[in-house]
Amino acid sequence: MSAGHGSASLFTKSEYRRLLAAARRSLERTGGELTGSVGLSHPTDSERKAIIGITGQYRDTRAARITVRLADLDNAVRESTGRGLPELVAELGGPLRNHPAERNALTAMRDAAIHAAHMSSLHACGWYQDWLAEVVRDGSLTKLIKQGEQARLAQAVRVLEHVAGRAGSPVPLPALAAEVTGDTKTLNPGTVLSTLVLRALAAKAGVSRPVTAEDRRIVWETNDVFADDLASRVLVLNIPAGGRGLGEWLTGAARLGVPFHVTLHQLMTLPPTVGGAVVHVCENPAVLRRAAGELGAGSAPLVCAEGWPSTAFHQLAGMIVSAGGELRYHGDFDWPGLAIANSVMRRHGARPWRMTAADYRAGARAGTEHVPLAGTPRPTPWDPELGEVMATTGRVVYEESVADTMITDLCRRGRRGSPAGRGRGSPAS
Numbered sequence: 001m002s003a004g005h006g007s008a009s010l011f012t013k014s015e016y017r018r019l020l021a022a023a024r025r026s027l028e029r030t031g032g033e034l035t036g037s038v039g040l041s042h043p044t045d046s047e048r049k050a051i052i053g054i055t056g057q058y059r060d061t062r063a064a065r066i067t068v069r070l071a072d073l074d075n076a077v078r079e080s081t082g083r084g085l086p087e088l089v090a091e092l093g094g095p096l097r098n099h100p101a102e103r104n105a106l107t108a109m110r111d112a113a114i115h116a117a118h119m120s121s122l123h124a125c126g127w128y129q130d131w132l133a134e135v136v137r138d139g140s141l142t143k144l145i146k147q148g149e150q151a152r153l154a155q156a157v158r159v160l161e162h163v164a165g166r167a168g169s170p171v172p173l174p175a176l177a178a179e180v181t182g183d184t185k186t187l188n189p190g191t192v193l194s195t196l197v198l199r200a201l202a203a204k205a206g207v208s209r210p211v212t213a214e215d216r217r218i219v220w221e222t223n224d225v226f227a228d229d230l231a232s233r234v235l236v237l238n239i240p241a242g243g244r245g246l247g248e249w250l251t252g253a254a255r256l257g258v259p260f261h262v263t264l265h266q267l268m269t270l271p272p273t274v275g276g277a278v279v280h281v282c283e284n285p286a287v288l289r290r291a292a293g294e295l296g297a298g299s300a301p302l303v304c305a306e307g308w309p310s311t312a313f314h315q316l317a318g319m320i321v322s323a324g325g326e327l328r329y330h331g332d333f334d335w336p337g338l339a340i341a342n343s344v345m346r347r348h349g350a351r352p353w354r355m356t357a358a359d360y361r362a363g364a365r366a367g368t369e370h371v372p373l374a375g376t377p378r379p380t381p382w383d384p385e386l387g388e389v390m391a392t393t394g395r396v397v398y399e400e401s402v403a404d405t406m407i408t409d410l411c412r413r414g415r416r417g418s419p420a421g422r423g424r425g426s427p428a429s
Contacts, residue, residue: 008080008081008088008091008092010080011077011080011081011088011092012092013050014046015044015046015047015049015050016050018040018047019038019040019047019050019051019068019073020088020089020092020093021093022038022039022040023038023070023073023085023089024089024093024096025038026038026070027070027085027086027089027096028096028097028098028099029099030099030100031098031099031100031101032086032096032098033070034070034071034074034085035070035071036069036070037067037068037069037070038067038068038070038073039065039066039067039068040065040066040067041064041065042064042065043059043063043065043066045061048061048063048066051066051068053076054068054072054073054076055068055069055072070085073085106142106145106146109145109150110136110141110142110145113141113145113150113153113154114132114136114141116153116154116157117132117153117154117157118132120157120160120161121161122157122160122161122164125204127200127203127204127206128160128200128203128204130203131199131200131203131204134199134203135153135196135199140196141153144192149192152192152193152196153196155180155181155186155193156193156196156197156200158180159176159177159180159187159193159197160197160200160201162176162179162180163176163201163223163224163225166224167223167224168224168314168318169224170224170225170226170229170264170268170311170314170315171224171225171226172225172226172227172229173187173220173225173226173227174187176225177193181193189213189216194216198210198216198219198220201219201220201222201223202219204223205219205222205339205343206339206376206378207219207336207339217231218307218308221308221309221310221311221314222308222309222343224311224314225311226264226310226311229263229264229265229268229311230263230264230265231263232263232264232310232311232312233261233262233263233264233310233312234261234262234303234304234305234306234309234310234312234313234315234316235259235260235261235262235285235288235303235304235306236250236253236259236260236261236262236301236302236303236304236316237253237254237257237258237259237260237288237291237292237299237301237302237303237304238253238254238257238297238299238300238301238302239254239260239274239279239301239303239316240254240274240275240277240301241254241272241273241274241275242272242273242274242275243270243271243272243273244270245266245270245272246262246266246267246270246271246272247270247272247273250262250272254297254301255297256296256297257292257295257296257297257298257299258292258296259288259289259292262312262316263312264310264311264312264315267312267315267316267319268315271319272319273323274316274319274320274323274325275323275324275325276323276324276325276326277301277320277325277326278300278301278325278326278328279300279301279302279303279320279325279326279327279328280300280301280302280303280327280328280330280353280406280409280410281302281303281304281305281317281327281328281329281330281344281350281353282302282303282304282305282330282331282399282406283304283305283306283307283330283331283332283337283340283399284304284306284307284331284332284398284399284400285304285306286399286400286403287302287304287330287399287400287403287406288302288304290403290407291406291407291410294407295407295410295411298411299410299411300409300410300411302410303316303317303320303327305331305340305344307340308340308343309340309343309344314347314348317344317347317348317350318348321348321349326350326351327344327348327349327350327351328350328351328352328353329341329344329345329350329351329352329353329355330352330353330354330355330399330406331355331399332396332397332398332399333355333360333363333364333390333396333397333398334371334373334374334375334396334397334398335373335374335375335376335377335378336375337399338378338379338380338387338390339378341355341380342378342379342380342381345382351382352382352383353406353409354402354405354406354409355380355382355383355386356383356385356386357383357385357386357388357389359402360386360389360390360393360397361389361393362402363397363401363402364393364395364397366401366402370395371395371396371398372394372395372396373390373391373394373395373396377390377391
């Protein structure tokens, strides 16, 4: 070779460029092994001559592909430069990667992260196991590790443990983030940590991953985490209450029979005293609006969840039950409606209000519009037949379409032991 000993200038020429690139790929793939070969497809005449010079073997001009043993290339490099092929490649193109070592390190870090997550007290929960398995299966954990963000999984687990440990005690989102990570902004929308946690909490609630700001709010507030205690609110009608401030406002609104929006801020700073009343709960504001319009101050106490209940709803519901009151829940006869019903009944001990299979059949017969059921079926432990009948019938029955019977119940004032206060079905049931 014409280059002087120690000089790499020969191998900077164009005829060596593709050959050394192929050598780099091979060395990186095998962790630096020199036992294989590399080849060039459709070599140029100068590339062919360079390879002949390296191997000492003639290569026909008609050859579509010619190969070189890495050991021969390494020897040629050593004779010309005094250093091996790996050192030359690193000098010309930057440090060599070691893919096998990287894969092993990645596997070790992934296994360590999974093992640590398995040690959580939440691991006995099915939703937690599903979430963790999905994070591993879809490559999210691998991506975190490659980005140097693997600690986020451990943080997500701590956030989930924190949320579970303080169930029923509302916490501002920035305060939760600060308690767990020391940074008030780590759970802001779009952060890696918030995305991980929301995926888990959505799995816990049995809903799809949150996409919109409203989706995220619902998932957070379902777990008593709120971004804004003024935005978290609950719509009520004729709630019997005492106390200064909010208690007085609720009493005044009930005396006039007008709906009233209560914020979480009000409930936490001016908590009212709530008597031991039977309080009906509906899912849709249209029902409460109709009760206010037709019954006014004559309506039984009514709270509206407005879809997925807010932190304010849960706070008020907890106050009612703690004071000896009882909740009666009614919602849409669709799968999301049943998920909400299950949540309210499980958390607050609410009893169903006209939510039996018979009520569904009556509503389906009376309904003129036919909206097909969609989504994941939900259990109905208070009346197993209900879920079966809904799945067979395949129709949605919205709350507004059966509001006539609900208004009749509310007109009876919902006293304990009255038909409106019964837990299952219609008064006749």
